[in-house]
Amino acid sequence: MNEAAHPMESILRMDRMPHIWCPGCGIGTVVTAFAMALQQAGIPLDKIAVVSGIGCSGRVAGYIKLDSFHTTHGRAIPFATGLKLANPELTVVVISGDGDLIAIGGNHFIHAARRNVDIKVFCINNFNYAMTGGQLGPTTPEPAITTTSPYGAFENPFNLPFLAEGSGAVYVARWTALHIRRLTKSMTEALLKKGFSFVEIIAPCPTLYSRRNRLGDGLDELRHYHDKSVIKHGADTRELDISYRDKIVMGKFVDRERPTFVEALDKRFTEVFGKKYEPYGKVAT
């Protein structure tokens, strides 16, 4: 056993290592970026909760030494909504995958953004359902091969930043798992931003997605990101579709102010009830 302390020992559950992710998988890098962002944001660790759904990315909650919840498939966002609204003092982060958050949980995603519930959603997009063996997902580009699109995908994939902005998110960014410094900065900003904040992280899945599509191993995937990614802050989110093996536009696209769910509720009830009403954001413990 290595006795030297890991630099992120205070944030990771070292008693659960090694983790389950494959060599070359992007999720571990995202966890590293998140751990660094937590340190940079300076929020007391006791007051942060992480919620995940199901899937490879759904396992993130299990390795983070915070109050952490591994919930059901697709329901991380409504679970997080309950957690945050019941105790507005908590910083609540959802880390999960594209299938979990956008397919089975897609309805919750758009409604949490619409309500502007003050949660942070970090979506690890690896273009397929990896935990179950690599099936077609809501972000699989045409004509990628997956086990359920054996002749190539032909559905139109979601453009997640556009979906997030259109639904009402106040902060929207996209990075790849290669761009760890910029990703960390975006995660830090999102942690400190008030309102529904969304960061998409494009991550390699060498075991399934890359292999089936003859894209090489994890390193080849990162090389591809290096060559094909373009940083374009403030880009029009309508133009952020990701085509198969084509360029990936990254950056911070949206950073705006809208009243959060609790702020809007407090404003409304104060208008209606006057002094009889004790603002919820303040009374909650």
Added chain:
Amino acid sequence: MKADAKGVLTGAHYLDGDHACAEGALAAGCRFFAGYPITPSTEVAERIASRFPLVGGLFVQMEDELASMAAILGASWAGKKSMTVTSGPGFSLMMENIGLGAMTETPCVIVNVQRGGPSTGLPTLPGQQDMMQARWGSHGDYEIIAVVPNSPQECFDLTIEAFNLSEKYRVPVMVMMDECVGHMTERVDIPAASELEVYNRKLYDGPKDQYLPYKVENGNGQVPLMANAGDGYRFHITGLTHDERGYPAMNAEVQQQCVSRLMDKITGNAADICRYEEHRLKGAEVVVVTYGISSRVTMRAIELAQAKGLSVGMFRLITAWPFPEKRIKELAEKVKSLVMVELNMGQMVHELERCVAGRAKVFLSPHAGGWVHDPDDILKLIQEAAK
């Protein structure tokens, strides 16, 4: 512990069951509600939405019942007593997360104002057709608690009881109303807060680095101590099979321990949980077993039967789950036959037959729902059962 006076609408009221249920939740200390409108349960949500702002509660109308159920689990882990309300179709949608609630031992209350099914069925008309779904609706082996009120007063009382039991046993508790009871208006007496006993979850307060979320201390009825998010224990909770640390441990041995305890903590405490009402059982040859609105219809049939000189009594389930197995077995030894009256084609009767196990004859008065039984039909069955 006594109730928080802020939520208790002390006094005599004329309320329907739905509104009385909402007042029960408020009195019990419920301060988080997530729900989705569905007939005939919507009035509960409406009253909560109207009452919550001035008692420090948070009402959120979610995008569907899947979200509602997930949200009340999240809220419970943030330390709030939480509730959702629904009817058949919504109840079906909640099932997966009811399982998460059972597996993670999350206190919460689910009210189901039952209507006729299957599918969209009879939105505005009664049924008692979700009784088995309440018990078995989510996948896997687990136990829950379900109570069945038969009047607006009981909708108030049993909603408080549901919260108390959910906090005590860390389990989702269901209040299985029906459209008749939900939409029936009667006098409801709400006592002073100082006369209302409420139970709050037992929280772990030991050293932070030694907290094991699923370790059971001796003498706590197999219920582990809870910690709320934000209290600094930095625990992990999962719907996967887990060990005492709350960490996934997917093997047959841990599965056996985990599932057995989830079931034992309810069945082992059945004597504390189970409530029922007995009416003229002494010396009765026939016992009608019933619950909810059907019990009130049955009373008329029993009056008619007694007028005809038949020896008949009534056993009313107040707790449907866990089923009052012990008492039913005792009765089965003494009586000639038992008659189940319920607004479905035969659900709780299976549980009755299981417990009676041939000691006495069991009859069923089925009804597909949409309206209540004709008391004369029940009378005929009582007469047959008495032969």
Added chain:
Amino acid sequence: MRTEIRFSGLGGQGIILSGILSGKAAALFGNKHATMTQSFGPEARGSACSAQLVVSDEKIFYPYVTRPSILVAMSQEAYQKFSPDLAENGILIIDEDLVTVNDTNGQISPLAIPATRFAEGLGNRILANLVMLGFFSAATEAISPDSFKKAIPGSVPERFLDLNMQAFGRGHSYGTESAAERTRQIRLKA
């Protein structure tokens, strides 16, 4: 004793409120048990609607009205639909401007009041249900006017409380007067 009462009319006439107010008066201020039920359906404003009330000195188990001894009808449709269920020697109460009793045998002698007309006289036809309740209270003695007067506050909008009380009083005094008139006529016939 168990009394079964049905209030009926059109959606929008305040029929359900009549049931609630009567039940509340009996159960909270009349020292009785009272169970109110209503038919729930997708019916819209303007369609037939009814509220059923059981009032009893003892605890009520069976909550439904099967053979009402009192029927209040505030629309022709409601009268047609519900009058066949009225118990023998039951009391039929109608809004005389809205309901025509088609009784060819002259067997039925309803207690009649122009409730809606009186309500219009008070400024708003929406008060017709309160006028009717006042009349009902005087004509049947099933639930006392004092109980009603205690039940009304809190059940109607605060700013219309006086008007509602006036409407109730109008119906009640008309009921008392017409009862006296009936008694006088019966004496005259005798």
